Amino acid sequence: METIVNLIIQLVAGAAGGAGVGRTAKNLDLGPLANSIVGALGGAGGGSILSSLVPALAGAANGGGFDIAVLAGQIVGGGVSGAVVTAIVGLIRNALAQRQRV
Numbered sequence: 492m493e494t495i496v497n498l499i500i501q502l503v504a505g506a507a508g509g510a511g512v513g514r515t516a517k518n519l520d521l522g523p524l525a526n527s528i529v530g531a532l533g534g535a536g537g538g539s540i541l542s543s544l545v546p547a548l549a550g551a552a553n554g555g556g557f558d559i560a561v562l563a564g565q566i567v568g569g570g571v572s573g574a575v576v577t578a579i580v581g582l583i584r585n586a587l588a589q590r591q592r593v
Contacts, residue, residue, distance in 0.1 A: 497542065498535060500565040505534015505573025512577045519581030529580050530573035537572020538565060 509530015513520040521529060545564070 497538070497565050500562065501534045501538030501569035502531045503534075504566045504569030505538070505576075506531040508534060508570035508573035508575075509577035511570075512574045512581070516578065516581070518585065519578050521577065521581055521584065526577055530577045532573075533576025534569035534573035537576065538569040541568040541572070 506527040507530070509526040509528075510523065512530070513523065513526035520526065542565075547561070547564070
């Protein structure tokens, strides 16, 4: 059950990170829906990788209760990885668009 909760947290934080990149870096903007989708996927993937690398972020299953540090770690991990993946996809899209113009 904790795994599903962690995944939902990572998806939401990743979507927020992707949307934030789209709003702040207009040259990387994929559009509101695409920013959120790419960010959510990046948040889930990056958050899962981070959870496996840092076992303390794996969830409350180890401690048996709710831990605010685990929640904060999931939010930060999902948000940052969602923002990074959205920025990378935006850079790739811009490079491909520029290449087609030449």
